[in-house]
Amino acid sequence: xxxxxxxxxxxxxxxxxxxxxxxxxxxxxxxxxxxxxxxxxxxxxxxxxxxxxxxxxxxxxxxxxxxxxxxxxxxxxxxxxxxxxxxxxxxxxxxxxxxxxxxxxxxxxxxxxxxxxxxxxxxxxxxxx
Amino acid sequence: xxxxxxxxxxxxxxxxxxxxxxxxxxxxxxxxxxxxxxxxxxxxxxxxxxxxxxxxxxxxxxxxxxxxxxxxxxxxxxxxxxxxxxxxxxxxxxxxxxxxxxxxxxxxxxxxxxxxxxxxxxxxxxxxxxxxxxxxxxxxxxxxxxxxxxxxx
Numbered sequence: 001x002x003x004x005x006x007x008x009x010x011x012x013x014x015x016x017x018x019x020x021x022x023x024x025x026x027x028x029x030x031x032x033x034x035x036x037x038x039x040x041x042x043x044x045x046x047x048x049x050x051x052x053x054x055x056x057x058x059x060x061x062x063x064x065x066x067x068x069x070x071x072x073x074x075x076x077x078x079x080x081x082x083x084x085x086x087x088x089x090x091x092x093x094x095x096x097x098x099x100x101x102x103x104x105x106x107x108x109x110x111x112x113x114x115x116x117x118x119x120x121x122x123x124x125x126x127x128x129x
Numbered sequence: 130x131x132x133x134x135x136x137x138x139x140x141x142x143x144x145x146x147x148x149x150x151x152x153x154x155x156x157x158x159x160x161x162x163x164x165x166x167x168x169x170x171x172x173x174x175x176x177x178x179x180x181x182x183x184x185x186x187x188x189x190x191x192x193x194x195x196x197x198x199x200x201x202x203x204x205x206x207x208x209x210x211x212x213x214x215x216x217x218x219x220x221x222x223x224x225x226x227x228x229x230x231x232x233x234x235x236x237x238x239x240x241x242x243x244x245x246x247x248x249x250x251x252x253x254x255x256x257x258x259x260x261x262x263x264x265x266x267x268x269x270x271x272x273x274x275x276x277x278x279x280x281x282x
Contacts, residue, residue: 011221012213087228106225107148
C-alpha cells in the first residue's frame with residue numbers, strides 16, 4: 001500500500017528537507033502534500049486523502065495547536081495520525097494531551113524523521129491489514 | 130575564546146546549525162565585521178518569561194543553510210528550481226534556537242513563542258550598537274558573522 005503524507009510547516013526549507021528525507025528513504029509514500037499553516041492544511045484535508053500529518057506548532061494564520069484540535073473534531077480527519085515536529089517548549093505537553101501519534105523535537109536529523117514516519121506507517125499498515 | 134554572555138543561547142543555536150545544516154559556530158578571530166546583506170530576525174516570547182531573541186547575520190548564511198539542508202550542489206544548474214528564500218532557514222533557525230533555550234531555562238513554565246519576524250537592519254549604522262548591547266554574543270558560521278542576544282523584559 002502506498003501512503004499520502006501532509007507536511008505542515010511555515011518553513012519552506014524544513015518542508016523540503018522532510019520531503020527529501022522521505023523520498024530518499026524509499027518509503028511506501030506515493031504523495032507528499034505541503035501546507036504552510038494550519039488553515040492551508042485543513043483546506044487540503046477537506047479535499048485530499050492523507051494517511052499521516054507531520055505538523056509544526058508555531059505557525060502564522062493558524063498554528064498547529066488549533067489545526068490539530070479542529071482536525072480531531074472532524075469525523076473525516078479525526079483518525080489521521082498526527083506527528084508533531086516542533087521546537088516549541090510546550091510541544092511535549094501538547095502532544096501528550098492531544099493523543100498524537102508521535103512527537104519529534106527540532107532540530108531533528110534525517111534519521112529521526114525516517115524513524116518516526118516509518119513507525120507510524122507500520123502501525124497504519126497493521127491496522128488496515 | 131571570549132566569555133559568552135548567554136552560553137545556553139549560543140549552545141542552542143549551535144545545536145540547531147550543526148544538526149540540521151552541518152554548520153559550526155566558531156569564535157571570531159578578531160572584531161567581527163558587519164555582515165553584507167544584513168538581516169535581523171526577532172522572535173518574541175511571553176508567559177513564564179517575557180522577551181525576545183534576536184539574531185543579526187547575513188543572507189549569505191541563509192543561502193548556505195538552504196544548500197546544506199537540502200543537500201544541494203550550488204554548481205549544478207538543475208538544482209536552482211524553486212529554492213526557498215534565504216530568509217526562510219534563518220527564521221527557522223531562530224525559531225529552533227529559541228525553543229531549545231526556553232525549554233532548558235523554563236522547565237515546567239508555559240512560554241508562548243511568536244512567529245519570528247524579519248526586521249529592517251542596516252549593518253553600517255546598527256551593527257556596532259547591536260553587538261555592543263547587553264548580552265550579545267558574536268560568532269562566525271562558515272566565515273559569516275552571527276550576532277545573537279536574548280533580551281528579557
